[in-house]
Amino acid sequence: MGEPRRVVPGAAPETRAPQPSVAASGLHARHSRGFETQGLQAAAPAAFFLRFVPEQARETARGPPRRGTCDLTDVPAFDASFRETLAELFAWRRDVRRFRPEPIAESDLRACLDLAHRSPSVGNSQPWRFVRVSDAARRAAVVASFERCNRAAASAYADERAALYRTLKLAGLREAPVHLAVFCDEATGTGHGLGRATMPEMLRYSVVGAVQGFWLAARSFGIGVGWVSILDPDCVSRSLDVPTSWHLVAYLCVGYPVEEHLDPELVRHGWQGPDLEACCLFER
Numbered sequence: 001m002g003e004p005r006r007v008v009p010g011a012a013p014e015t016r017a018p019q020p021s022v023a024a025s026g027l028h029a030r031h032s033r034g035f036e037t038q039g040l041q042a043a044a045p046a047a048f049f050l051r052f053v054p055e056q057a058r059e060t061a062r063g064p065p066r067r068g069t070c071d072l073t074d075v076p077a078f079d080a081s082f083r084e085t086l087a088e089l090f091a092w093r094r095d096v097r098r099f100r101p102e103p104i105a106e107s108d109l110r111a112c113l114d115l116a117h118r119s120p121s122v123g124n125s126q127p128w129r130f131v132r133v134s135d136a137a138r139r140a141a142v143v144a145s146f147e148r149c150n151r152a153a154a155s156a157y158a159d160e161r162a163a164l165y166r167t168l169k170l171a172g173l174r175e176a177p178v179h180l181a182v183f184c185d186e187a188t189g190t191g192h193g194l195g196r197a198t199m200p201e202m203l204r205y206s207v208v209g210a211v212q213g214f215w216l217a218a219r220s221f222g223i224g225v226g227w228v229s230i231l232d233p234d235c236v237s238r239s240l241d242v243p244t245s246w247h248l249v250a251y252l253c254v255g256y257p258v259e260e261h262l263d264p265e266l267v268r269h270g271w272q273g274p275d276l277e278a279c280c281l282f283e284r
């Protein structure tokens with residue numbers, strides 16, 4: 001196992017003095033959950049980073065880093081036709097639970113991650129950590145967590161609503177070719193804490209923004225995404241053996257959808273109607 005290497009967009013790969021390496025079976029040795037963030041970067045096995053850092057995608061999509069004022073001729077014109085297409089992208093983005101089994105192209109996945117990495121974040125902290133979950137035992141642990149949590153959630157409803165709940169398909173974990181767990185690195189030093197002294201939750205909200213970016217980017221490739229929150233986050237974090245400073249924000253099922261819809265599944269299956277207040281702009 002080589003030395004861990006962090007790739008910073010627009011910068012030469014970091015070189016570092018040799019560090020003690022962790023004996024790695026799977027992603028991390030069990031004790032790795034005790035690492036501080038900086039320690040993790042020094043000691044985690046290289047595969048932990050390199051498997052999902054889209055190094056080449058970043059280099060090719062972003063081009064050389066630009067600094068200072070742009071030449072205005074570089075700024076693209078987002079015209080009406082682009083806006084129409086963008087509106088279609090938003091309209092057709094659905095939460096998908098039914099996936100075709102075929103794998104998605106690695107380059108498409110990397111391109112979606114690269115776009116997600118351009119998301120805004122508090123103090124430019126970029127606290128998102130995307131983890132692809134390919135290991136069968138880890139996936140099975142997540143499926144088991146979903147089934148336990150879903151049974152508990154169903155039992156919290158009564159009568160007809162409980163019966164209706166049980167008919168809903170609320171995850172495509174077994175079918176989705178790709179699982180992505182998205183964490184917030186609560187110990188990140190990037191951004192030096194700027195912007196979150198009074199509202200620390202902004203760090204997690206920044207990760208939600210990146211998830212949304214990924215979701216829309218994926219749809220533009222014809223790839224469906226389903227967000228699964230009916231999970232025990234501690235159980236998922238333990239099963240994936242990630243650092244203790246990483247807080248689970250989203251667990252995503254990713255793959256090509258079996259079917260396409262313009263309306264949300266929960267509306268289509270009678271769980272709810274529209275919320276008109278959500279469409280309002282309130283004025284003060």
Ligand SMILES: Cc1cc2nc3c(=O)[nH]c(=O)nc-3n(C[C@H](O)[C@H](O)[C@H](O)COP(=O)(O)O)c2cc1C
Nearest residue numbers: 093094095169170171227228229230263264265266
């Ligand atoms: C934070 C969050 C958590 C979600 N968790 C689940 C989930 O556990 N299971 C599920 O079926 N859908 C989940 N969804 C998807 C929503 O049900 C879906 O976005 C909503 O019904 C609107 O449908 P649409 O995304 O197709 O527009 C989640 C969405 C968000 C944003």
